[in-house]
Amino acid sequence: MLDLAVWLSETEWSIALHESLYLYPWIESTHVLSICLFFGTLLFVDLRLTGKVFKNLSISEMNRKVLPLTIFGFLVMSVTGLLLFYAIPVRNYQNIFFRIKMLLIVIAGINAFFFHRRMSKEAKIWDKDSSIPKSMKNSAITSLVLWSSVIISGRMIAYNWFDCDRQPQPRWINELTSCEVDYSLFEGIDGF
Amino acid sequence: MVSKELIDIFYVLEDTFIGEYVRSSLWLFPVIESFHLIGLGILGGSVVIMDFKLMKLIFRGTNKIYVLEQTKNFFILGLSLLILTGVPLFLSEAVKCYYSRAFWIKMIGLVIGVLFVYFARNPLIVKKEGTILILIGFVSFSIWTVVAASGRWIGFS
Numbered sequence: 001m002l003d004l005a006v007w008l009s010e011t012e013w014s015i016a017l018h019e020s021l022y023l024y025p026w027i028e029s030t031h032v033l034s035i036c037l038f039f040g041t042l043l044f045v046d047l048r049l050t051g052k053v054f055k056n057l058s059i060s061e062m063n064r065k066v067l068p069l070t071i072f073g074f075l076v077m078s079v080t081g082l083l084l085f086y087a088i089p090v091r092n093y094q095n096i097f098f099r100i101k102m103l104l105i106v107i108a109g110i111n112a113f114f115f116h117r118r119m120s121k122e123a124k125i126w127d128k129d130s131s132i133p134k135s136m137k138n139s140a141i142t143s144l145v146l147w148s149s150v151i152i153s154g155r156m157i158a159y160n161w162f163d164c165d166r167q168p169q170p171r172w173i174n175e176l177t178s179c180e181v182d183y184s185l186f187e188g189i190d191g192f
Numbered sequence: 193m194v195s196k197e198l199i200d201i202f203y204v205l206e207d208t209f210i211g212e213y214v215r216s217s218l219w220l221f222p223v224i225e226s227f228h229l230i231g232l233g234i235l236g237g238s239v240v241i242m243d244f245k246l247m248k249l250i251f252r253g254t255n256k257i258y259v260l261e262q263t264k265n266f267f268i269l270g271l272s273l274l275i276l277t278g279v280p281l282f283l284s285e286a287v288k289c290y291y292s293r294a295f296w297i298k299m300i301g302l303v304i305g306v307l308f309v310y311f312a313r314n315p316l317i318v319k320k321e322g323t324i325l326i327l328i329g330f331v332s333f334s335i336w337t338v339v340a341a342s343g344r345w346i347g348f349s
Contacts (some may be wrong), residue, residue, distance in 0.1 A: 029344045033236075035229070036340055040237020043266070053262050057254065065250050069240065151233065152226040159222055 002178055005093040008086060017087040024087055031080035035154075038073030039147055041066050046140035049119075049132055058127035059119070094164050094177045097156035104153060108146035115139045202290040211283035221284060228277040232340055235270025238263040239336045246317070246329025256325070260317050267309065294345035301339040308332055 008014055017024060047053045048062045057065075085092045092098045118136065126132050162169060164179035168186045173179075205211060214220050245251040245259045282289055289295040313332050317325065 025345060025348045029341045032229070032232075032344045033337065033340055036233050036236030037240060039230070039233035040235070040240055043234060043237045044241060044263075053266075056258065065254075066241065069244070069250065148230055151229050152223075155226040155229055156222055161218070 002090070002093065005089040008089040014086055014089060017083065024084075027080050027083050027087075031077060031084060034073050034076035034080060035151060036073075038070055038077050039151065041070040041073060042147060043144065045070060046144050049140040050137045051132065059123045059132070060127055063119070063123065091163065092157065094179055095157050096162045096173065096177050097153045097159070099176070101150055101153040101157065104146055104150045108143065108150060111139060111142055111146060115143065199287070199290055202286040205283055206286035208283055210280050211286065214280050214284035221281065224277045224280055228274060228281060231270050231273030231277060232343070233270070234266055235274060236336070236340065238266035238270060239333065242267075242313075242317075243329040243333040243336075246313075246325045247333070248326060256317055260314060264314070271306070289346065292346050294342045294348070297342040298339055298346065301335055301342060305332070305335040305339055308335060 017027075044053055045062065045066050048055075048057070048059065054062055085098075115136070160166060162173050162177060164174070164177060164181070167179075167181060168189055169179070169181075171183075174181050214224065241250070242259055242263045245254070245256060251259055309332060313328050316328055320328075
């Protein structure tokens with residue numbers, strides 16, 4: 001994977017993106033706006049399931065009306081996120097917060113998959129008797145907690161506290177971030 | 193243009209206890225910034241749902257006053273979180289903000305946005321019908337888009 005990141009970083013477009021004065025900030029601004037769209041609309045979809053908002057609308061109706069916006073936000077967020085990764089692939093690949101973010105996205109994705117699979121089967125039943133299973137309410141809250149954590153870890157990527165070029169770091173940090181470090185340089189320093 | 197009186201105030205603000213405390217901490221600024229972004233998301237959700245409803249892009253057939261009732265508390269929640277986190281972020285780098293064009297665009301946009309929502313959009317949602325509401329939704333959405341985007345640009349200043 002590191003080799004792939006190095007190869008990506010040497011491509012012409014990656015260098016151009018990284019060195020551009022305006023394109024990178026514009027992509028990052030679009031990424032932030034799409035996060036607002038995605039998270040903001042997801043908040044209402046999830047809170048409808050907990051019965052906190054739009055109680056007069058059925059679950060199916062709420063999903064039909066708001067979920068397309070959430071999906072659109074997710075798509076823009078993903079495309080801009082990929083471009084941001086592509087601009088600085090090696091640093092991002094070795095960034096601990098980037099890795100935490102990716103892990104959280106995978107967990108949130110699995111939660112969303114099972115959540116929507118069950119919802120597509122049972123939403124019409126919930127529409128009629130208006131009793132939503134507790135497990136689905138918990139899943140909606142889990143979704144909000146996970147995506148909030150994705151936002152927090154994503155924001156932290158900008159900070160270089162655990163970057164490979166900041167040594168010495170604890171061994172476990174270097175292992176978690178795949179940093180290739182010559183520890184002989186740190187002999188005599190406490191903890192190495 | 194630098195105003196001597198105004199820049200002096202910004203220096204005083206930066207020297208406040210909160211400003212120094214946030215600046216001296218390694219973690220505090222990023223953590224506050226993360227919650228600032230979550231606040232923006234909450235406010236963004238309420239703005240998108242209400243304004244897109246007014247622009248007839250979503251919630252066709254749903255009463256506009258009902259949508260307003262369901263979203264207005266999230267607007268207040270998002271805005272409160274934005275202000276609560278935005279103030280310490282600003283105090284920690286007030287002088288940098290003074291020289292940042294993006295900061296002034298965001299602040300002016302924020303004031304216009306809040307005034308527009310409370311003195312134009314929300315009262316007109318109750319009173320008016322028809323195409324004027326499409327325009328109101330579009331103006332409100334545009335203002336908040338500028339506020340969110342310019343906020344990100346402060347970091348690039």
